[in-house]
Amino acid sequence: MRGDFYFRTDRLTVGYDGRPLIRDIEIGLDRGQILTLIGPNGSGKTTILRSMAKYIKPLHGTVYLDRRSLEEMTNRDISHKLAVVLTERLKTELMSCGDVVATGRYPYTGPMGILSERDRQRTREAMELVDILELKDRDFTRISDGQRQRVLLARAICQEPEIILLDEPTSFLDIRYQLELLDILRNMARTRNIGIIMSMHELDLAQKISDMVLCVKGERIAHYGPPEEIFRKDLIRSLYGMTEGSYNPLFGSVEMGKPRGVPEIFVIAGGGTGIEVFRGLQKRGRPFVAGILHENDIDYHLAMELAGEVIGERGFSPIREETLERALLRLSSCSTLINCLQGYGEVNAMNRLLAEEAAARGMRIITGLKDLP
Amino acid sequence: MSDDRKGETGKIGAAFCLMTALLLALVVLNVCLGSFALSPVAVWRSLLSRGGGSTNDRIIWLIRMPRLIAGIVLGGGLAVSGLLLQTFFNNPIAGPYVLGISSGAKLAVALVMIALFDASRSAGSALLIIAAFAGAMVSMGFVLLMARRVSRMSMLIVAGVMVGYICSAVTDFLITFADDANIVNLHNWSRGSFSGISWDDIGVMALVVLPASLAVFLLSKPVSAYQLGEDYARNMGVNIILFRLVLILLSSLLSACVTAFAGPISFVGIAVPHLVKSALRTAKPLIVTPACFLGGAIFCLGCDLIARTVFAPTELSISSVTALFGAPVVIYIMLSRRRRSGP
Numbered sequence: 001m002r003g004d005f006y007f008r009t010d011r012l013t014v015g016y017d018g019r020p021l022i023r024d025i026e027i028g029l030d031r032g033q034i035l036t037l038i039g040p041n042g043s044g045k046t047t048i049l050r051s052m053a054k055y056i057k058p059l060h061g062t063v064y065l066d067r068r069s070l071e072e073m074t075n076r077d078i079s080h081k082l083a084v085v086l087t088e089r090l091k092t093e094l095m096s097c098g099d100v101v102a103t104g105r106y107p108y109t110g111p112m113g114i115l116s117e118r119d120r121q122r123t124r125e126a127m128e129l130v131d132i133l134e135l136k137d138r139d140f141t142r143i144s145d146g147q148r149q150r151v152l153l154a155r156a157i158c159q160e161p162e163i164i165l166l167d168e169p170t171s172f173l174d175i176r177y178q179l180e181l182l183d184i185l186r187n188m189a190r191t192r193n194i195g196i197i198m199s200m201h202e203l204d205l206a207q208k209i210s211d212m213v214l215c216v217k218g219e220r221i222a223h224y225g226p227p228e229e230i231f232r233k234d235l236i237r238s239l240y241g242m243t244e245g246s247y248n249p250l251f252g253s254v255e256m257g258k259p260r261g262v263p264e265i266f267v268i269a270g271g272g273t274g275i276e277v278f279r280g281l282q283k284r285g286r287p288f289v290a291g292i293l294h295e296n297d298i299d300y301h302l303a304m305e306l307a308g309e310v311i312g313e314r315g316f317s318p319i320r321e322e323t324l325e326r327a328l329l330r331l332s333s334c335s336t337l338i339n340c341l342q343g344y345g346e347v348n349a350m351n352r353l354l355a356e357e358a359a360a361r362g363m364r365i366i367t368g369l370k371d372l373p
Numbered sequence: 374m375s376d377d378r379k380g381e382t383g384k385i386g387a388a389f390c391l392m393t394a395l396l397l398a399l400v401v402l403n404v405c406l407g408s409f410a411l412s413p414v415a416v417w418r419s420l421l422s423r424g425g426g427s428t429n430d431r432i433i434w435l436i437r438m439p440r441l442i443a444g445i446v447l448g449g450g451l452a453v454s455g456l457l458l459q460t461f462f463n464n465p466i467a468g469p470y471v472l473g474i475s476s477g478a479k480l481a482v483a484l485v486m487i488a489l490f491d492a493s494r495s496a497g498s499a500l501l502i503i504a505a506f507a508g509a510m511v512s513m514g515f516v517l518l519m520a521r522r523v524s525r526m527s528m529l530i531v532a533g534v535m536v537g538y539i540c541s542a543v544t545d546f547l548i549t550f551a552d553d554a555n556i557v558n559l560h561n562w563s564r565g566s567f568s569g570i571s572w573d574d575i576g577v578m579a580l581v582v583l584p585a586s587l588a589v590f591l592l593s594k595p596v597s598a599y600q601l602g603e604d605y606a607r608n609m610g611v612n613i614i615l616f617r618l619v620l621i622l623l624s625s626l627l628s629a630c631v632t633a634f635a636g637p638i639s640f641v642g643i644a645v646p647h648l649v650k651s652a653l654r655t656a657k658p659l660i661v662t663p664a665c666f667l668g669g670a671i672f673c674l675g676c677d678l679i680a681r682t683v684f685a686p687t688e689l690s691i692s693s694v695t696a697l698f699g700a701p702v703v704i705y706i707m708l709s710r711r712r713r714s715g716p
Contacts, residue, residue, distance in 0.1 A: 078610070086605070092601070094650060100601075107609060
């Protein structure tokens with residue numbers, strides 16, 4: 001990869017004990033951008049990050065930081081430009097959170113490591129940025145995981161780096177702290193013009209926060225590109241070797257596998273009314289047919305992941321006769337109809353006919369899962 | 374915020390003053406008490422004569438003073454050595470004695486002493502330090518090899534204790550089968566004692582312990598980085614390999630020097646750093662290193678006073694007394710750590 005990226009790797013091969021784990025990694029990142037590494041457990045995300053921080057020596061290739069090769073930079077040079085937040089639990093002794101954050105000033109303090117007024121000011125700013133100023137005097141071992149992660153981030157920030165590497169910063173955090181942390185990262189990248197490289201397991205969050213995504217699996221990098229290229233159904237399925245369930249790029253989330261078997265339930269839905277019923281049927285392991293749904297309807301996309309069969313119609317168009325025919329045909333093999341609709345509009349008026357036909361045929365008609373036999 | 378800091382600095386300053394006062398008190402007690410007791414004024418007058426006058430004067434100048442200074446210098450060195458090892462292994466119960474480093478030094482010193490007794494020469498103190506350093510490095514090397522293989526820190530300690538036992542057993546063999554008039558001396562030394570130290574010895578030990586302790590103090594910055602773990606230290610710009618090497622050399626040198634002069638002394642290296650940190654409510658090396666030196670000196674002087682006076686004229690080995698006070702601290706550390714990391 002050529003070009004003027006602030007941080008880039010050139011045919012980087014990483015591994016341990018001379019055995020290559022991943023070959024020929026080529027990435028480029030500018031300040032202010034966020035790159036996430038996704039991929040299955042044990043695929044080597046941490047190994048890549050550690051190689052990028054010069055913790056382990058690359059087997060081949062070079063990492064460039066500000067146009068200089070990491071290899072020719074001393075730890076001291078690197079410390080001014082690159083900070084890390086690691087996964088391992090930090091064991092501290094009698095250190096307040098303020099003390100932990102202040103260790104980020106290490107590269108800037110004098111030979112005895114005494115903090116100057118400027119160092120204290122930077123420490124304070126970093127703590128304000130991640131909103132942990134009130135934790136300043138609390139013992140680092142006595143705060144929650146989410147707070148700890150933010151303290152470590154503040155530590156990295158007050159090192160005044162151009163690049164921050166984070167190894168799974170969102171693991172162990174509940175959803176609220178995950179969002180807060182990512183919000184801080186996004187802000188920091190923008191306002192302080194810091195480049196961020198991190199590994200993550202949460203695909204939905206990775207899709208939303210990243211500028212670039214690196215898929216790590218196998219000996220070579222599976223894919224590298226902007227999130228809209230990476231978060232595609234087939235790509236995510238093959239990246240994680242998913243045999244059950246599916247990944248939906250629209251929702252950015254995964255769905256459990258479809259219930260197997262011959263459908264005996266027909267669900268009429270639309271406009272999001274079917275979501276609860278579709279998921280409920282999946283949980284109960286009951287196969288179903290969904291219809292008639294417009295292809296631009298949210299229910300259509302979910303039904304595609306969960307239903308045995310979906311009767312669809314082109315978006316924004318009234319339902320055609322032949323589509324109704326297909327639905328009626330499918331209806332005849334079902335014994336129960338779940339009608340999620342409260343009323344009908346112009347484009348889905350055919351669904352009213354469908355429901356009336358079911359009633360005429362004497363099918364069991366219910367409106368929710370609670371009445372399901 | 375700055376008021377806060379002032380308050381903290383004040384507290385730590387007060388702690389240092391208190392420790393210095395305690396040390397001075399122990400110094401006075403140590404000179405005055407013993408097989409015969411003297412008033413401080415009499416001691417002062419006697420000191421001015423520099424051992425030139427009566428028998429009392431000579432006892433004070435040639436026996437009590439060197440012993441006292443040895444207690445201060447060696448006790449301080451031992452505590453600092455323990456502090457370094459705890460940082461290095463990231464383990465609060467690491468110390469030169471439990472890791473077998475003192476015992477390795479002891480074995481090497483015993484070997485040299487016996488070899489030289491047989492050649493009917495006496496060993497110079499510099500030679501003893503070199504032998505002790507070699508022994509300490511061999512033990513340290515073994516412990517480091519073990520550290521690579523065992524992931525659990527408690528196993529490392531067990532391995533260290535075993536190394537210590539092996540070295541002590543071999544030393545005992547050597548002493549039992551060595552035939553020399555000085556064997557009584559050797560026996561006393563191998564159990565740990567500050568007795569029989571001359572002014573010449575003081576010169577040598579000061580030349581080793583004081584610069585080494587000063588070096589540790591000057592390393593406060595990288596030590597503080599290392600306290601967060603190797604990975605973070607590296608990211609802060611520390612040259613890890615060089616730093617680890619210096620840490621090992623300094624801690625071995627300190628504990629070797631102590632062992633060469635006073636034999637193996639137990640638990641000071643663990644108990645003192647722990648007590649100092651809990652008392653000062655901080656682990657910052659910039660504060661803790663000098664405090665450990667002071668604390669080690671106080672601890673050893675206090676224990677030596679007890680060893681000399683409680684069952685006078687019979688003298689206890691210094692190690693028995695330090696164990697009596699130090700071992701409970703270790704037990705406390707282990708229990709409190711389990712409680713904190715437990716469910």
